[in-house]
Every structure is written in structure tokens, then in C-alpha cells.
Amino acid sequence: MPDAPSPNYALLALEIENQALRAEAQRLRQDRTSVADHQALVDRYEQTQVRFRTVFEHSPLGQKIINSALTICQANPAIVAMLGFTHTSELVGRKIMDFAHPDHRADWQELQTQLWAHQMPYFVLETRLVRQSGSAFWCQVTSVLFPDEAGELGYTTLIDVDEQKRREASP
Secondary structure, eight states: OOOOOOHHHHHHHHHHHHHHHHHHHHHHHHHHHHHHHHHHHHHHHHHHHHHHHHHHHHOSSEEEEEOTTOBEEEEOHHHHHHTTOSOGGGTTTSBGGGGBOGGGHHHHHHHHHHHHTTSOSEEEEEEEEEOTTSOEEEEEEEEEEEEETTEEEEEEEEEEOHHHHHHHHOO
């Protein structure tokens, strides 16, 4: 007949199992905390996205996000209307040079050079753009670079200053 385990051995085995269970419980608490921390980060990120979209979409200023090739990645309704279109999809994927007045194409090339060569943290210029109708207008452009997972992008704000330019030109 086999010998029964000694009481000390049984207590030791129970203590080892108890320690393993405590360690597992601690790991589960840490995992739960990690998940909660991650969810809090996700929630904060989503809040910042909602804030940005709200400001971007409802701004009375023309706003667009461009890449280093000056391709429009995102456009708000104000710039869509400013250029005489009805939907953002009509601008996204097009180059801002498509709308540059022929006499002012160099302005955009200078913006591109200055920003993406990091010669300036932001770039401001007054230039002319051409609407879908063919009419030209003056605008003040401010662009600043920001990092993105796809590289650096330019956040650009356009203010229609055409009326101001007309007043300045009038005697």
C-alpha cells in the first residue's frame, strides 16, 4: 500500500498553488487596469477627433489638409463653397495648383518649398485662386506642417480677402 503524503508536503503544495493563484489574480488586475488605461486613451483620442472635426467642418474659414505634393487630402465646406463646388469629394485628391491663378502658381511652389524643406514653421501668403466658374479671387493663405502617420501634412487656412483688395485698389 502506497504511503500517504505527509501533512507538511500537502501544506507546501497548497501554499505553492495559493501563491500561483495570487500571482494570476495580480496579473489579471494589471491586465484589467491596462485595458482600462487603453480605453481611456482611446476615449481621449476620439474626443480630440470630434473636437477637430467640429472646428474643421463648421469653420467659416476655408480649411484644407494637403500633402507634400500639394494634393488636397481633406477639405471643409467653407473652402468647397469658396472654390464654387458643392461637395468635398470634388476637391479631395486634386492638387491646389488646379485652382492657382496662372500668375500666382509660383506662390504655391514657394509655400511647398518653404514648408517641406523646414525653412519656416509656417507660411503665410496672399495669392489668387480660380473658382470653378473661372472667376479669380484673392485669399490669404496660412499653412503649417504637422506630423501624420503618412508623413508630414500641411494644415492650410484660406481667408477670402478679395473685397479688401478691391477697396485697397479703389481711389
